[in-house]
Amino acid sequence: MKTYFRELSVLVTLAILLVILAIFAPHFYEWQPLLSRLTAQVPALILALGVGIVMISRQIDISVGSQFGLCAVLAGTVAANGYGLPTALAAAVSAGTLMGALNGWLIAGMKLPSIVVTLATMVTWAEVLRLFQQGKFVNLPAGIQWFGLSQLGGQIFLISFGCVTVVVGAHFLKTRSLGRYIYAVGSDAEAARLSGIHSGWVTFSVFILMGVLAGLAAVLNLVQSPQVDPKCGVGLELRAIAAGVVGGIAVNGGRGTLWGVFVGLLLLSTINPALTFLHVEAYWEKAIQGLVILLAVVADGFRVRHHSR
Amino acid sequence: MKRSQFLTSLLAVPAALLFPSCNKTDSAGRKLTIAFMPKGKGNSYFIACEKGAREAVSELGVELLFDGPTNTDPAKQNEIVENWTTLGVDVIAVACENTEGISGALKKAQQKGIKVVTYDSDTTQDARSFFVNQATPQGIGEALMDEAARLCAEEGEFAIITATLTAANMNEWRKFIGSRLASKYPKMKLVDTKPCDDQKDKAQSEATNLISANPNLKCIMAICSPAVPGAAEAIKQAGKAGAVKLLGLGLPSENRAYLKEGVTQSVILWRVADLGYLAIQVANAVANKSLNPGDKTFKAGRLGELEIEGSSIILGKPFLFTKDNVDQFDF
Amino acid sequence: MSPQTRFIPKQLLRQEFLLLMVVLLEVGFFLCTAKNFGTSDNISNIIRHSAEIGLLTLAMMPVILTGGIDLSVGSLMGFCAVMFGVITHDWHVATPPAAALTLLAGLLAGAFNALLITALRLPPLIVTLGTYSLFRGLAEAITQGTKTYRSFDSDFINLGEIHWVGMPIQAWIFASAALFFYLLVHRTTFGRSFRAIGFSPEGTRYAGISVQKRTALPYLLTGITAALASLLFTARLHQARADAGMGYELYAVTAVVLGGTSIFGGTGTVHGTLAGITAIAVLSNGIGRVPAVFKAGVGGELAALLTGALLLIALTAPGIGNHLAKMFAKDSTNLEKLKPSVSQHAQKTPILPS
Numbered sequence: 001m002k003t004y005f006r007e008l009s010v011l012v013t014l015a016i017l018l019v020i021l022a023i024f025a026p027h028f029y030e031w032q033p034l035l036s037r038l039t040a041q042v043p044a045l046i047l048a049l050g051v052g053i054v055m056i057s058r059q060i061d062i063s064v065g066s067q068f069g070l071c072a073v074l075a076g077t078v079a080a081n082g083y084g085l086p087t088a089l090a091a092a093v094s095a096g097t098l099m100g101a102l103n104g105w106l107i108a109g110m111k112l113p114s115i116v117v118t119l120a121t122m123v124t125w126a127e128v129l130r131l132f133q134q135g136k137f138v139n140l141p142a143g144i145q146w147f148g149l150s151q152l153g154g155q156i157f158l159i160s161f162g163c164v165t166v167v168v169g170a171h172f173l174k175t176r177s178l179g180r181y182i183y184a185v186g187s188d189a190e191a192a193r194l195s196g197i198h199s200g201w202v203t204f205s206v207f208i209l210m211g212v213l214a215g216l217a218a219v220l221n222l223v224q225s226p227q228v229d230p231k232c233g234v235g236l237e238l239r240a241i242a243a244g245v246v247g248g249i250a251v252n253g254g255r256g257t258l259w260g261v262f263v264g265l266l267l268l269s270t271i272n273p274a275l276t277f278l279h280v281e282a283y284w285e286k287a288i289q290g291l292v293i294l295l296a297v298v299a300d301g302f303r304v305r306h307h308s309r
Numbered sequence: 310m311k312r313s314q315f316l317t318s319l320l321a322v323p324a325a326l327l328f329p330s331c332n333k334t335d336s337a338g339r340k341l342t343i344a345f346m347p348k349g350k351g352n353s354y355f356i357a358c359e360k361g362a363r364e365a366v367s368e369l370g371v372e373l374l375f376d377g378p379t380n381t382d383p384a385k386q387n388e389i390v391e392n393w394t395t396l397g398v399d400v401i402a403v404a405c406e407n408t409e410g411i412s413g414a415l416k417k418a419q420q421k422g423i424k425v426v427t428y429d430s431d432t433t434q435d436a437r438s439f440f441v442n443q444a445t446p447q448g449i450g451e452a453l454m455d456e457a458a459r460l461c462a463e464e465g466e467f468a469i470i471t472a473t474l475t476a477a478n479m480n481e482w483r484k485f486i487g488s489r490l491a492s493k494y495p496k497m498k499l500v501d502t503k504p505c506d507d508q509k510d511k512a513q514s515e516a517t518n519l520i521s522a523n524p525n526l527k528c529i530m531a532i533c534s535p536a537v538p539g540a541a542e543a544i545k546q547a548g549k550a551g552a553v554k555l556l557g558l559g560l561p562s563e564n565r566a567y568l569k570e571g572v573t574q575s576v577i578l579w580r581v582a583d584l585g586y587l588a589i590q591v592a593n594a595v596a597n598k599s600l601n602p603g604d605k606t607f608k609a610g611r612l613g614e615l616e617i618e619g620s621s622i623i624l625g626k627p628f629l630f631t632k633d634n635v636d637q638f639d640f
Numbered sequence: 641m642s643p644q645t646r647f648i649p650k651q652l653l654r655q656e657f658l659l660l661m662v663v664l665l666e667v668g669f670f671l672c673t674a675k676n677f678g679t680s681d682n683i684s685n686i687i688r689h690s691a692e693i694g695l696l697t698l699a700m701m702p703v704i705l706t707g708g709i710d711l712s713v714g715s716l717m718g719f720c721a722v723m724f725g726v727i728t729h730d731w732h733v734a735t736p737p738a739a740a741l742t743l744l745a746g747l748l749a750g751a752f753n754a755l756l757i758t759a760l761r762l763p764p765l766i767v768t769l770g771t772y773s774l775f776r777g778l779a780e781a782i783t784q785g786t787k788t789y790r791s792f793d794s795d796f797i798n799l800g801e802i803h804w805v806g807m808p809i810q811a812w813i814f815a816s817a818a819l820f821f822y823l824l825v826h827r828t829t830f831g832r833s834f835r836a837i838g839f840s841p842e843g844t845r846y847a848g849i850s851v852q853k854r855t856a857l858p859y860l861l862t863g864i865t866a867a868l869a870s871l872l873f874t875a876r877l878h879q880a881r882a883d884a885g886m887g888y889e890l891y892a893v894t895a896v897v898l899g900g901t902s903i904f905g906g907t908g909t910v911h912g913t914l915a916g917i918t919a920i921a922v923l924s925n926g927i928g929r930v931p932a933v934f935k936a937g938v939g940g941e942l943a944a945l946l947t948g949a950l951l952l953i954a955l956t957a958p959g960i961g962n963h964l965a966k967m968f969a970k971d972s973t974n975l976e977k978l979k980p981s982v983s984q985h986a987q988k989t990p991i992l993p994s
Binding site: 121 | 775784890
Binding site: 037 | 351353356474502507508513520521539542548563
């Protein structure tokens with residue numbers, strides 16, 4: 001109970017918001033749009049899970065949005081040239097793995113600070129994409145959207161995929177040895193090293209995993225419409241980090257769960273539609289989002305202080 | 310100390326080698342240089358513009374510099390103009406993001422003897438000699454509102470999706486959409502305006518929310534180019550094709566499929582490549598003094614004789630793309 | 641002087657010296673290859689265009705030195721620009737008191753960050769990520785996103801253009817700010833404690849220094865500096881709008897780190913930061929003047945790419961340098977002594993500590 005305090009408090013906030021919506025805007029619960037809204041969040045969820053794991057290991061990755069955009073355009077171009085979805089997926093995941101490996105090598109191998117390394121790679125990948133794609137949309141051939149399934153089938157598949165990833169990921173972190181090592185390295189790298197964990201390899205694997213997830217997320221986004229927008233990754237890194245933070249992942253590492261990331265993202269991605277449904281003017285959106293992030297951390301600050309006394 | 314001496318000499322060598330050998334004077338009899346700036350790089354609209362500009366450049370045998378902001382920094386256009394001014398170009402043709410914000414920089418360029426023309430969106434009149442006008446903000450705003458009214462039979466709720474709330478040109482259009490709405494279509498109601506950060510996926514989410522939050526919504530007006538296909542996908546997924554009409558400003562190539570499926574009803578745009586072509590023609594003529602203030606017409610290469618209103622050169626009325634004519638356009 | 645104590649300042653000196661070399665090489669390269677690079681008009685452009693980011697960078701440096709970060713500076717510029725517009729246009733206050741009120745607004749916003757970070761002991765990265773959204777959001781809410789404040793006093797607008805003793809007014813403002821931050825960080829005991837806090841907050845506390853109070857000051861300074869930058873920005877652009885300073889926080893962090901300040905805090909100098917600002921400003925101006933680059937129209941993209949590359953090289957160079965030095969040095973004991981202390985520190989706080 002105590003260990004899931006943050007997850008539960010976010011869940012309660014989310015529940016209150018959902019009740020308000022149920023009373024004042026019952027249209028929010030219409031089946032089809034709800035399904036579309038949830039499906040659209042699956043790529044962000046996959047990305048946020050990756051960033052969550054990175055943050056648990058006491059690192060950060062702000063290049064995920066650029067990685068996502070580059071993978072999406074690459075996969076789109078492969079698919080548009082008639083190579084089919086499996087090849088596109090392989091291309092995106094390989095590209096993601098390479099970009100993740102570069103980050104991982106610079107951070108774990110060269111011992112450079114992750115925020116600076118990923119700041120540099122964020123700019124690099126974004127500019128490379130702009131130079132090559134010049135902002136042009138990629139038009140995908142028929143049969144790519146929804147994996148060639150019906151819209152309903154595709155949406156149910158994507159949502160289930162997202163949920164399964166959360167369950168598997170949370171289980172992996174909690175029970176598998178690499179998962180425990182990530183927490184260990186995140187809470188105290190020196191202690192982890194002394195207890196025989198090779199912290200460099202753990203950090204490296206975390207960034208590889210991040211790259212793989214970025215490539216995967218890009219493909220899960222690509223199958224939702226017949227065109228790829230090269231700007232699709234812009235700003236995603238902040239959403240992913242915010243989801244983790246709201247969901248209780250400590251920036252100092254070693255603390256937090258993927259369930260927290262999951263409810264954090266659900267809360268953040270409910271705020272924006274809620275404003276539309278409650279007819280709040282759009283110009284309040286950023287201020288309200290900032291307030292929610294601050295409230296989440298302030299609440300945590302008070303709780304931690306209380307406990308430490 | 311030995312090492313510091315070594316380093317100082319390392320420093321001195323490139324300085325001594327490089328500095329005096331520099332020679333920056335321009336050679337005489339060079340080609341006319343026209344600097345051409347979009348509102349933002351990596352935007353398909355301005356890529357089409359650039360294509361037209363390059364066509365005119367090769368016809369006229371002048372030199373083209375193409376550069377523009379690569380991010381959302383509102384100061385970037387000013388900086389590029391000021392850099393071009395010190396670079397020593399002959400003409401600057403710019404699509405202005407900020408009407409007033411950029412005028413100071415353009416006036417400084419004029420003081421240095423550089424000719425200035427604007428295209429797509431204007432600056433203040435005293436900061437340029439001619440404006441290549443594809444359509445006035447008023448013309449665009451009213452065309453959008455009239456077309457929305459036609460699609461909805463002048464009755465019912467509609468919503469707008471814009472790029473960002475701070476985008477100056479779209480705010481101009483929204484102003485004229487609002488005034489046209491107030492004066493001509495009393496039975497129509499604007500229920501919401503949402504930004505999509507110029508991203509297709511965000512536009513799709515916003516449209517999904519708008520459709521389901523406003524069950525009586527009859528029409529969505531997408532006034533930035535990625536928003537049109539984004540909103541179309543939302544309408545399609547909601548199964549509301551035809552029930553919720555969609556119109557917007559966008560490129561035919563990005564909307565062809567949705568137009569044919571009947572999800573998008575109309576897309577309004579001028580021939581973007583011609584806009585770039587004309588801007589270069591005007592820039593060249595202004596520099597050659599073959600186009601002077603007070604002229605009534607202008608002969609613009611393959612576009613023929615065009616009318617001049619005051620100091621605006623009119624490209625022609627915007628096109629309305631529908632499923633019937635979209636295949637005739639290749640941009 | 642023992643060899644060990646002599647080694648560390650020399651090491652720092654060398655890093656800044658290398659960066660200075662980079663700046664001189666850039667200048668030399670661009671003087672030869674870039675068109676009209678060395679003209680007085682262009683030099684004044686470089687200063688005017690980088691003054692706002694330069695000011696933010698100077699203020700960011702002590703924040704990072706204490707082991708923190710402030711991601712809200714760009715958004716705060718937007719908020720302050722809008723506040724200045726509101727105060728002059730809606731409240732009809734004359735320009736000088738309005739400017740003072742704007743500085744006060746920036747100071748209060750900075751105090752809000754400082755309060756959350758020091759009193760509640762929240763991680764700076766997360767607090768300022770929240771205020772990054774909040775300040776920009778407030779700016780948009782006040783203007784409803786759409787309103788642009790125009791037509792300011794001509795005297796005020798002139799601030800963006802005029803020269804004083806041959807230099808743009810921004811140069812003097814920036815130089816004063818640089819001097820202020822130099823004296824604060826290097827010549828006062830208060831400022832010297834920033835480095836101690838960044839190196840080890842606990843140790844500093846045991847040494848009898850009030851860590852919370854001293855950590856608060858850099859955030860107050862970023863607040864007031866962001867307000868000052870927003871005034872210069874408004875004067876230069878002749879308008880105040882909610883999108884002022886968009887993305888500037890990343891430029892500032894980049895310049896600070898390039899200037900040799902450790903992102904974990906504890907080490908860094910103001911003169912290094914100045915070299916970092918100059919390296920970026922000269923690069924982004926000069927690269928767009930190289931004929932091959934401006935003819936291809938890729939100045940903006942190349943400047944960003946090269947800045948990213950420069951950052952990575954600057955970070956890896958000391959490591960590689962040490963490695964090479966170890967290979968060539970006959971007596972490598974000093975280097976061996978240095979290595980573990982650096983990596984230990986890096987491992988203790990891999991990302992920003994609270």
